[in-house]
Each structure stands twice: as structure tokens, then as C-alpha cells.
Amino acid sequence: MRDHFELRDGDLAGRIGRLSVPRAGVTVETPALLPVVNPNIDTISPARLESEFGADILITNSYIIKTNEHLREEALDVGLHEMLDFHGAIMTDSGSFQLAEYGEIDTTTEEILQFQRDIGTDIATPVDIPTPPDVAREQAETDLEITRQALADAEAADTGEMLVNAPVQGSTYPDLREEAGRHADATDLDVFPVGAVVPMMNAYRYDDMVDAVAAAKRGLGVDAPVHLFGAGHPMMLALAVALGCDLFDSAAYALYARDGRYLTVRGTEHLEDLEYLPCTCPICTEYSPDDLRAAGSKEQEQLLAEHNLHVTFAELRRIKQAIRDGDLMELVEERARSHPAMLDGYRALLDHVDQLEREDPASKGAFFYASNESAHRPEVARHHARMDRLTAEGHVLLTEGGTPSGDDFDATWRVVPPFGPFPRSLSETYPLTAEVPERLDRDAYEQAARGVSRLVEENPDAAFTLAHDDWPESALARVPESVELESLSTVSERLGDEASADESDEADVSDGDDERVEGDSAGLSDE
Numbered sequence: 343m344r345d346h347f348e349l350r351d352g353d354l355a356g357r358i359g360r361l362s363v364p365r366a367g368v369t370v371e372t373p374a375l376l377p378v379v380n381p382n383i384d385t386i387s388p389a390r391l392e393s394e395f396g397a398d399i400l401i402t403n404s405y406i407i408k409t410n411e412h413l414r415e416e417a418l419d420v421g422l423h424e425m426l427d428f429h430g431a432i433m434t435d436s437g438s439f440q441l442a443e444y445g446e447i448d449t450t451t452e453e454i455l456q457f458q459r460d461i462g463t464d465i466a467t468p469v470d471i472p473t474p475p476d477v478a479r480e481q482a483e484t485d486l487e488i489t490r491q492a493l494a495d496a497e498a499a500d501t502g503e504m505l506v507n508a509p510v511q512g513s514t515y516p517d518l519r520e521e522a523g524r525h526a527d528a529t530d531l532d533v534f535p536v537g538a539v540v541p542m543m544n545a546y547r548y549d550d551m552v553d554a555v556a557a558a559k560r561g562l563g564v565d566a567p568v569h570l571f572g573a574g575h576p577m578m579l580a581l582a583v584a585l586g587c588d589l590f591d592s593a594a595y596a597l598y599a600r601d602g603r604y605l606t607v608r609g610t611e612h613l614e615d616l617e618y619l620p621c622t623c624p625i626c627t628e629y630s631p632d633d634l635r636a637a638g639s640k641e642q643e644q645l646l647a648e649h650n651l652h653v654t655f656a657e658l659r660r661i662k663q664a665i666r667d668g669d670l671m672e673l674v675e676e677r678a679r680s681h682p683a684m685l686d687g688y689r690a691l692l693d694h695v696d697q698l699e700r701e702d703p704a705s706k707g708a709f710f711y712a713s714n715e716s717a718h719r720p721e722v723a724r725h726h727a728r729m730d731r732l733t734a735e736g737h738v739l740l741t742e743g744g745t746p747s748g749d750d751f752d753a754t755w756r757v758v759p760p761f762g763p764f765p766r767s768l769s770e771t772y773p774l775t776a777e778v779p780e781r782l783d784r785d786a787y788e789q790a791a792r793g794v795s796r797l798v799e800e801n802p803d804a805a806f807t808l809a810h811d812d813w814p815e816s817a818l819a820r821v822p823e824s825v826e827l828e829s830l831s832t833v834s835e836r837l838g839d840e841a842s843a844d845e846s847d848e849a850d851v852s853d854g855d856d857e858r859v860e861g862d863s864a865g866l867s868d869e
């Protein structure tokens with residue numbers, strides 16, 4: 343484990359961590375938002391960011407400071423903390439953004455790192471190449487080579503206690519992103535920004551963003567603090583945290599405010615379109631939309647910026663509580679409903695379910711089945727994967743109903759969509775305690791059928807009968823042919839009333855039938 347980053351709670355690949363920033367003498371709890379402070383434009387002063395918004399880390403641009411004579415002299419003279427009047431940690435960017443924007447800059451990694459050290463930066467950045475999405479592979483590779491050299495120069499530089507970023511680029515090529523992540527992770531640098539995702543987010547390509555971050559994360563170790571560079575819209579924070587991003591920076595709060603735009607967790611509104619303010623922050627409780635529209639442009643920008651920051655910090659707190667409660671996926675699912683592009687992002691996240699599954703805690707408080715996507719959560723994949731530890735013998739009834747009277751079967755297992763079959767003794771273990779709606783969708787039944795299929799595969803000598811409650815054809819088609827199918831109503835008529843009694847499980851936990859089942863229940867909840 344890296345000694346400056348300590349992981350506490352986790353949910354999915356998201357985590358609550360503690361990033362020690364030795365030069366600032368502070369420890370930052372992650373996920374954290376770094377408000378972007380433009381040294382030329384004082385929208386909300388750093389002192390207010392600290393006292394009113396609770397910001398304990400911010401980001402500003404060392405290249406802007408270096409190329410402005412007045413700012414440069416002041417920063418070198420009194421240091422960044424005094425110049426900005428901020429006591430938390432200060433990260434500085436290097437000019438890479440300007441390089442991407444204007445094609446050239448007048449500095450090198452060696453020089454800009456020395457400058458960052460001289461002005462009192464706590465977390466510095468080398469000059470990497472932010473390669474935009476969709477470029478030719480050759481360009482992405484050439485750019486990566488330059489970024490790799492920048493990281494080598496940064497490793498060679500004398501940076502003292504200052505932490506140094508190791509940006510991960512690679513455009514929209516997942517294999518390059520993964521390789522870049524692995525390379526950055528192997529350096530002795532400290533914080534790992536995933537770069538050049540802003541063009542994807544601006545174009546609402548949240549699925550591409552998810553693929554880029556997931557690839558970078560595969561290369562980076564679990565203990566690497568990851569910064570999603572340029573990401574700070576509250577709508578996408580839960581998704582990004584679920585992927586394992588720890589740091590975010592927001593220029594959006596100020597840039598959008600300048601443009602009359604109002605951020606919410608469901609997207610962006612234009613002040614001119616708002617008749618009501620759907621927020622309880624100090625600004626939205628004190629002012630009406632008309633008040634804001636009537637304010638002078640400077641004041642309006644200021645008030646909107648404050649609201650934008652409040653709503654962003656509030657979302658981060660909500661996300662952290664969700665990690666503590668183990669229901670981050672439910673929050674991601676909720677946010678995914680705010681825009682079709684967010685739904686694409688969420689579905690892309692579920693494409694990486696095996697990757698998430700490795701970090702997702704095995705046991706949580708609750709699993710709420712809230713949409714057909716819930717059928718593809720890591721818990722379902724994990725349950726299917728563990729079929730290889732569940733031993734079934736003789737003739738086993740897999741049923742959505744209760745245990746039948748009589749001795750037609752050697753064992754009776756429950757079947758619960760979306761998980762599939764399991765011995766009754768596991769009924770009270772996570773995630774089989776999931777809250778599932780009465781009106782299930784096709785995905786849930788199809789996933790349950792996959793579970794049946796896995797169980798049959800792992801136990802070729804056992805015979806199975808599946809008593810299902812009106813499963814759709816698409817699910818039944820996924821059940822292996824060797825399994826005898828019966829509808830629940832038929833089974834209950836033939837075997838006695840008890841068989842149709844739903845949820846009679848508690849009584850069945852110590853049922854003699856279960857002794858035939860050598861399910862490894864301890865192993866199931868241990869990992």
C-alpha cells in the first residue's frame with residue numbers, strides 16, 4: 343500500500359480514502375472535489391471555499407502564474423498559500439491544457455516542476471500530452487511516448503515533500519489506457535489523473551468515459567489515488583466514484599455560472615428557463631429565479647457559482663454516505679435516469695462487472711432491485727461464479743415456491759430471480775436478501791436461468807426439476823434441456839399445498855433436506 347493513501351470503506355470500485363499531503367500538512371478525505379481557482383478571476387475566494395464550503399484542497403494553474411509577471415513575482419515572493427489565502431492542500435496544473443489548446447507552451451517538465459516547488463505547490467503536475475478522443479492510434483502512441491518521458495523527467499527531478507501527478511493518457515484506446523496506467527503505477531509518482539476525458543464528457547459520451555477510466559484502472563493498482571481530470575459535474579460524480587475515481591476538479595461551477603447555467607444532479611438548467619429553484623442551498627433558499635435574473639451580471643455569476651458549488655459538494659457527501667451504507671449502485675442507478683447518455687454510462691459500467699466484482703464488498707446492507715440493469719450487478723455475477731462451490735446431489739427441486747411435503751426429491755433449493763438457485767440455508771445471506779419488485783422484467787428471469795445453467799454444469803450427476811412461476815420463454819430457453827420444467831401451480835397441485843407457499847423459507851432453514859446439500863455457506867459470505 344502507498345503510504346500517503348489509505349483506503350477506508352468501499353462499495354463497487356468506489357472508496358472512501360485518506361490522502362496525506364505532507365507539504366500542506368493536511369490529510370484530505372476522498373472522494374474529494376478540488377474547486378478550480380483561476381488566479382486571474384476571483385469568482386469565490388479560496389478563503390471562502392475553505393470556510394463556507396469546507397474545501398480542504400483546490401487546484402490552480404502554475405503555468406498561468408508563471409507566464410504572468412505580476413502573479414509570478416507574488417507567488418515566488420510570498421508563496422501560493424499566502425497569495426491565495428488558503429490553508430488546505432494546493433494542486434497545480436502544468437500548462438498541459440494550454441499545450442493541448444494552443445499547440446505549444448514555453449516550458450518543460452523539469453522547469454515547471456521546479457517552479458511549482460518554488461511557489462509552494464503541494465501536488466505538482468508534469469507536462470503530459472492530453473490526447474483527445476478518436477485520434478489515429480499512431481498519434482495516441484506517439485503522445486504516450488512523450489508523456490512517458492515527462493513521467494521519467496518528473497521521477498528524476500528533486501521534488502522534496504511535494505507529491506507529483508502521473509497522468510494516464512491513451513485517448514479512446516482501452517489497451518493504451520491500461521498500458522499507460524500500468525506504466526504510471528510502476529513509477530514512484532504519487533497521484534494518478536486520468537486525462538483528456540473532458541471532450542468525452544462535453545459530448546455526453548459517458549460510456550466512452552467509463553471505458554477509458556475502467557481501462558486506466560486495470561493498469562493502476564487498487565491503492566493508487568485516481569483523479570478524474572476536469573470532471574466536476576454533480577450528475578456524473580456517482581458514476582465516476584463507482585469506477586474508483588477519488589479526486590475531481592470543478593471549473594464547471596464557475597464557467598457555467600458565467601454562462602447563466604445552474605447545475606443539478608439531474609443535469610444543467612439555464613437560469614432564464616427556471617421558474618423554481620429545486621435546491622435547498624443558502625442561495626436557493628434566499629433568492630428566487632427572478633431575484634437572480636434581476637441581479638447584476640457580476641452578482642448573478644457569483645450567486646450561481648455558489649449554488650453550483652453547494653450542489654456539487656452536497657452530491658459528494660451523498661456519495662460518501664452511500665459508500666458507507668453500501669448502496670452506491672442504487673445511487674448510480676438513480677442518476678443514470680437523469681439523461682439517456684448517463685444511462686449509457688451506467689450500462690457501460692455494468693460491462694465491466696467482473697472488474698467491479700473484484701473490489702466490491704461481498705456483503706452489504708441491502709440490494710434494491712430498481713431496474714432491469716440491476717440484474718447485471720456484480721452481486722449477480724458473483725452468485726453465478728460461486729455455483730462451483732455449491733454441491734447438489736440426487737434429484738433436486740429448484741423452486742420459487744416452498745418445500746413440498748413427501749419425498750419426491752432429495753433436496754429442495756430456492757430459485758430467486760435475478761440470482762438463480764441456492765440452498766435454503768443461504769436465504770438470509772447477502773445478496774440473496776435482495777428486495778425485488780413483484781413485477782419483474784425479463785432480464786431478472788434470464789439471469790436466474792443462467793444461474794440454473796451454471797449449477798447444472800457444475801453438478802453433472804444430479805437431476806434437476808425447475809418449478810417456475812410463469813417465466814418468460816426467453817428465460818426458459820436458457821435453462822439446460824436436462825432440467826425438467828414444471829410450472830409452480832402444477833407442482834403444488836401434485837405435491838401438496840406447501841409447495842406453492844411463497845416465502846416459507848425461515849421454517850425451512852433447518853429442514854432435513856438441506857443436509858443433503860453441501861453448500862459452502864461460510865465461503866459464500868467470507869470473501
Ligand SMILES: [Zn+2]
Nearest residue numbers: 621623626649
Ligand atoms: Zn442551490
